[in-house]
Amino acid sequence: MEQKQGIEQFKGQARLPNFAIPKRYDLHLKLDLSACTFSGTVQINVSIVEETKFLVLNALELDVHQVWFTNSHGQKYHPCDVVLDGDDEVLVLVFDKALGIGEGVLGVDFSAVLNAHLVGLYKCAYMDGEEKKNMAVTQFEAVDARRFFPCWDEPALKARFKIALDVPSELTALSNMPIINEKCDGDVKTVSFEESPIMSTYLVAVVVGLFDHIEDTTSDGVKVSAYCPVGKSDKGEFALNVTVMTLDLFSKYFSTPYSLPKLDMVAVPEFSGGAMENYGLITYRETELLFDPLHSTAARKQRMAIVVSHEVAHQWFGNLVTMEWWTDLWLNEGFAxxxxxxATDILFPEWKVWSQFLQYTTGGLIMDALEQSHPIQVEVHHARSVLEIFDAISYExxxxxxxxxxxxxxDDIFQKSLSSYIKRYSEKNAKTEDLWSVLSEESGLKISEMMDDWTKKQGYPVISVTAKDHILEFExxxxxxxxxxxxxxxxxxxTISLGSYERRKNFLLETKSSEVDISDLVDTSDTNLKNKETCDEQLWVKVNIEQSGFYRVKYEDKLAARLRKAIEHNSLEATDKFGILDDAYALCEACELSLSSLLSLMDVYRKEADYIVLSKLIDVCYNIVKVSSEAIPDSVNELKQFCIKSPHVSIRVSSIMLR
Known part of the structure; x- marks a missing residue:
């Protein structure tokens, strides 16, 4: 009865008890791809920090065959009870005698089935000539390392990993670290890998399959390889080049070299996401890694560069420095x-990807304007629920x-702060507040106070702007x-620009309303500005320069008219033209701006040639006609004609209107 009550204390808990801490895993795995099974032995060096009769770690869908614990004096203990709890995904080991404080080794023999659910260690199919065969791949984030081996499967419980695999001798076996030894025994070979630096369980990775590969080396001597389906290694060349360039770029940006001796990328035929940043072994969906210069689109190439840069960035921000708990996963993903x-903008400036970034983050603006939205930082009580929480709010x-x-x-303060943060928390865990603290130290500003508004509160503001002479009023x-x-x-x-991107001003709006004097931005020696009409035309006011802020702006009629002229005269960057139109449509949709004001704005985009701005204009045209067909059906034909007038969008919009 006492033993049963003891086990009950671990049920329904969000986190593992903290009386034992893992330090090192020695994992030997035997893989049978024909039977789609695997078996293994893991020996875990643990520190017992509190005398206990229980060891509790994570395990799911594993068969446990034998368990033992050896303390630092060589005394061996076998548990009197081994409880696998599928609901709580834990393995509870009960001992007759309490395990004393100190070091020890926990050993577990286990086996399992290679699943087909794209989590844990799973099987997927590839073609070897005309024959369909199985390969094995891991996907552990957020909480599926426990399907691969018994472990303390929480991001803060970092450890070192020594991995060996028994696999078919004709296949390639990859893991986080380089191979140090291969030993063949007939049709099976044992592949042993170097011991890893300290890392979280969700970043451990194994891939076993048949590949061709290409490789290159960074300026720091890091070996980078792209593993592709047989006969398609040339299609990994672009991703390989981007990886090498971004490794060099991030090493300089963070003032910290990449921490492993190699970085492999693998194209996986069946994969649940786009890519996964496993330490030293990034796995990709095939379409995210393979690029064919003759047949792939420019959009595909640009997306590939962004995805590769994202995964490489995680090698520092996520892998080297890891969130303490899944509540802070938003920071890993948002930052990456x-x-x-x-990085993509630095490597390929001609793509103007910051304009595309606005397209990407528009989804976050739309979702966060709903009453049912949620804050970026949401308390994650159970690790498995993390996947339900991460959406456009978290990422975008x-x-x-x-x-x-x-x-x-x-740029300078931000980069210096990130370098300090990476150095301070290297091989450790950190919370969102730790980054804000470093940024505060470097900038001299109260970053936490400001950013808590944006991460712990749902929604965002619309800022109304009016002008009285050289005073701007904000609410x-x-x-x-x-x-x-x-x-x-x-x-x-x-951020504000006045008549030119050369004249700009920054300030913090900390209250509901505020006034800002912009007379210092007005050049009184400019004779053109002494004429009121010329002054009004030239001194347009653009708030939220390049749409760098996560908020919307509503201009009074006078300021809106000046911006229309600035757009007509092509005085604004594409990012600002996109933002003005996006804000105006959102305000109109929320009944905060009249349809006639929106149409007046759209009218000045008729000569627009930028792809991103045009895409937004087409979306707005389509949405206006769609809504109007129900709300004001008598005016629909006139609105269609208005939309079709623009020479740049007429073909696309005409086809939409005919549906």
Missing amino acids: TWISYM KGSAVIRMLQAYLG QTQFLSAGLHSEGKWIVPV
């Missing part, structure tokens, strides 16, 4: 998304608020697409 665009809003902070602080309220009014307040990093 932001910096993947930054997350990356957008990081970009907003970077734009406000400036913020929460923006809701349903048109409802809310009294939300944020600390908003506002």
Whole structure:
């Protein structure tokens, strides 16, 4: 009875008990791809930090055959009870005698089936000539390392990993670290890998299959390889080149070299996501790694560069420095998304990917304007629920608020802060607040106070702007697409340009309303500005320069008219033209701007040639006609004609209107 009550204390717990801490895993796995099974032995060096009769770790869908514990004095203990709890995904080991404080080794023999669910260690098919064969791949994030071997499957419980695999001798076996030994015994070979540095269980990876590969080396001597389906290694060349360039770029950006001796990329035929940043062994869906210069589109090439940069960035931000718990996964993903665009822009400036970033983050603006939205930071009580939480808010809003902070602080302070953060928490775990703390130290600003508004609160503001002479008046309220009014307040990093990108100003809007004097931006020696009409035309005001902030802007009629002229005269960057149109449509949809005002704005985009801006214009045209066909059916034909007038969009819009 006492033993049963003891086990009950571990049921329904979000986290593992902390009386034992893993330090090192020695894992030997035997893989049978014909029977689709695997078996193995794991020996885990643990520190017992509190006397206990229980060891509790994670295991799921594993058969446990034998368990033992050996303490530092060589005494061996066998548990009197071994309980596998599928609901809580734990393995509870009960001992007759308490295990004393100190070091020891826990050994477990286990086996399992290679599943077909794309999680844990799973099987997928590939073609070997005309024959269909099985290969094995791992996918552990967030909580599926426990399907591969018994382990303390939490990101904060980092350890070192020594892995050996028994696999068919004709296949390639890969893991996080380089191979140190291969020993053949007939049709089977044992492949042993170097011991890894300290890392989290969700980043452990194994791939066994048949591949061709190509390789290159970074300026620091890191070997980079792309493993592709047989006969398609040439299609991995672009991803390989981008990986080499981004490894060099991030080593300099973070002032910290890549921490492993190699980085492999593998194209996997069946994969649940786009890619996974396993330490030293990034797995990709085939379409995200293979590029054919003759048949792949330009859009595919650009997406591939962004995806590769994202996964390589994780080798620092996520792998070297890891979130303490899944609540902070947003920071890993939001940061990697932001910096993947930054890296792609540096490597391929002609693509103008920051314009595409706005297309990407629009989904976050739309979702976060709903009453049913949620904050970026959501408390994750059970690790398996993390996948339900991560959506457009986490990724798109997350990356957008990081970009907003970077734009406000400036490139130099932001980069210096990130370098300090990586150095301070290297091989450790960190929380969101730890990054804010480092940024505060470097900038001298209260970053946590500002950013908590954006990460712990749902929604975002719309900022109304009016002008009286050289005074701009700002007022913020929460923006809701349903048109409802809310009294939300944020600390908003506002950026302003006045008549030129050379004349700009930054300030923090910390209250519901505020006034800003922009007379210092007006060049009184400019004779053109002494004429009121010329002044009004030339001194347009653009708030949220390049749409770097995660908020919307509503201009009074006078300021909106000046911006229309600026768009007509092609005085604005594509990012700002996109943002003005996107904000205006959202405001119109929320009944905060009249349809006639939106149409007046759209009218000045008739000569627009930028792809991203045109895409937004087409979307707006389509949505207006779609809504109007139900709301004001008598005006639909006129609206269709209005949309079709633009020479750049007429063909596309005409085809939409005919549906």
